[in-house]
Amino acid sequence: MDDKVRELLYKIKKKASSAVDAASAAAKQMGQKTGETLETAKLNMKIFDLNTEIGVSYREIGRIVYETHQGKEAEESALENLLKEIDEKNAExxxxxxxxxxxxxxxxxxxxxxxxxxxxxxxxxxxxxxxx
Ligand SMILES: [Zn+2]
Structure with missing residues (x-):
């Protein structure tokens, strides 16, 4: 993964975790069913994070495919790693x-x-x- 992609991913993750904090605060104010609401919010946020990461991996795969099409030497191992990461994230x-x-x-x-x-x-x- 190149630095720009990594940086983007980091920014998106940071935003997502502050959204979790906001969700936690809202859940605490509700008072009722706090535990369930909080855990549900955290699970949903984690799924959102994983989907975001998968989206970034898809883009990276697209870049590798396109560069290969343009005659650049194929980054086969990078491609395989990305596919494996997506499989693992989907399982999670x-x-x-x-x-x-x-x-x-x-x-x-x-x-x-x-x-x-x-x-x-x-x-x-x-x-x-x-x-x-
Ligand atoms: Zn009861």
Whole structure:
């Protein structure tokens, strides 16, 4: 990856992490369901980051392909690394999405009937132990 691409990626990441901070602050103000909202926001932001990085890799692949077309010697190993990185990032996105789906599942509290996340050990409203 060349320096300009790296620099761009760094800037985009910096912006994304300040967006996570903003999301955290907003979630804390909401008071309710904070844990779930915060983790969901973080997971979504991570997926956004990975997709951004994949987009940068796509561009880099395009550049290599075009330069090869122009007669420059093919950067085969760089190309292979980029493809491998994309595969790994896509796999990570899939596991993050699975985690998000898990967070969306709810279970009713046996005592107060509040909808709680399946990942919670205790009811967020009355504190009763949840049977997951
Ligand atoms: Zn409850």
């Amino acid at each position: 996105i899939e596991s993050l999405k699975a985690r998000l789906a898990e967070l969306k599942k709810t279970v009713a509290c046996p005592v107060c009937k509040e909808d709680c996340a399946k990942t919670d050990a205790f009811c967020r409203k009355c504190g009763a132990k949840l049977e997951n």
